[in-house]
Amino acid sequence: MKKLNAFYFSGTGNTRYVANRLCKKLSAVYSAAACDMTKSADFSSLIKNADCIMLAFPVYGSSPPLPVRRFVLRHAQSIAGKEVIIAATQYIFSGDGAASLGRTVEKLGGIVKFAEHFDMPNNLSDCKFFAIKNGAENAAKLEKAERRMDNFAKRIEEGRPFRRGYGVLSRAVGYFGQRMFWRRSEKQKRNALKIDAAKCVGCGLCAKQCPVGNIAVTDGVARAKGGCVFCYRCVNICPQKAVTLFGKISPAEQYKGVK
Ligand SMILES: Cc1cc2nc3c(=O)[nH]c(=O)nc-3n(C[C@H](O)[C@H](O)[C@H](O)COP(=O)(O)O)c2cc1C
Secondary structure (H helix, E strand, C coil), X not given: CEEEEEEECCXXXXXXXXXXXXXXXXXXXXXXXXXXXXXXXXXXXXXXXXXXXXXXXXXXXXXXXXXXXXXXXXCHHHHCCCEEEEEEEECCCCCCHHHHHHHHHHHCCCEEEEEEEEECCCXXXXXXXXXXXXXXXXXXXXXXXXXXXXXXXXXXXXXXXXXXXXXXXXXXXXXXXXXXXXXXXXXXXXXXCEECCCCCCCCCHHHHHCCCCCEEEECCEEEECCCCCCCCHHHHHCCCCCEECCCCCCCCCCCCCCC
C-alpha cells in the first residue's frame, strides 16, 4: 500500500482535525498518518519515505502561517518531485489560501494535483467583529466541512485532480483583499501579543502550549518574547482571559476547538 504522510500546523485544533479525518478517509488507498510540524521529528525522512505528502494549515490573511512557509522552505529538497496535497482551513474566505502555498510548493518542484479549502469555526476570539460560537452554529459548520472533506478524499482516492483557489480571480482577491496587507502586519506585529499582568496568575499554560516557544513565565507572570506566529492558541486557552493579540478587548468567549 502507498504511504501518505500529512504534516499539519494547527493553532486551535481545526486543522489537526481536518488532517486526521482526511488520513482516516484515505485509508483505503494510503497507509496514512498525520503529524504536527512544530514537534520534533526527522521530517526529511518522513517526506522522502512517503509516496505522497499532505500539508495542512489554517489560512491567515490569505496566507499560510509563517511556520508552514518555513517548513516548506526547510524541506525544499525532499519536497522536489513529491506529490503534495494541500488542505487549508479558514473561517469564511481566503480567495487563494490553498493556492498561495501550492504555488510555492510547485516552484520547489512539488506536484500539486489536489488543493482544497475547508470552512471551519472561527478562532479569532478577541476581535469584536468576529463573535466566537461554540454551540449549534459551529456544529452545523463542521458538518458541512466534513462533507467537503469526504468529497475531497473521494476525489483523491479516485485520482480526479481538483485545485481550489487557483483561478486568476481568486488570486487577485486573495492578494489585494488580504495578503498584501497581512504580510506587512505579520512582519510588524510579531510582538503584538499582550498579556495582562494584572490578570495573569503565572499558571504557565500559555507557555507550555505555545507552538513556537514564544512565551515564558518569569517572576510569576507570563511574558511574550516577540516571536508570535498569531495562532491564537494562548488567547483561547488562558483560564484568566489575560491574553489578547489583535483585539483590544479580552475574549468574551474563547474558541475551544472541534469536539
Ligand atoms: C491570525 C489569523 C488570521 C486569519 N485569517 C483568516 C482569513 O484570512 N480568512 C478566513 O476565512 N479565516 C481566517 N482566520 C480563521 C482561521 O483560519 C480558522 O479559524 C482556522 O480553521 C483555524 O485553524 P486552527 O484551529 O487549526 O488554528 C484567521 C485566523 C487567525 C488566527
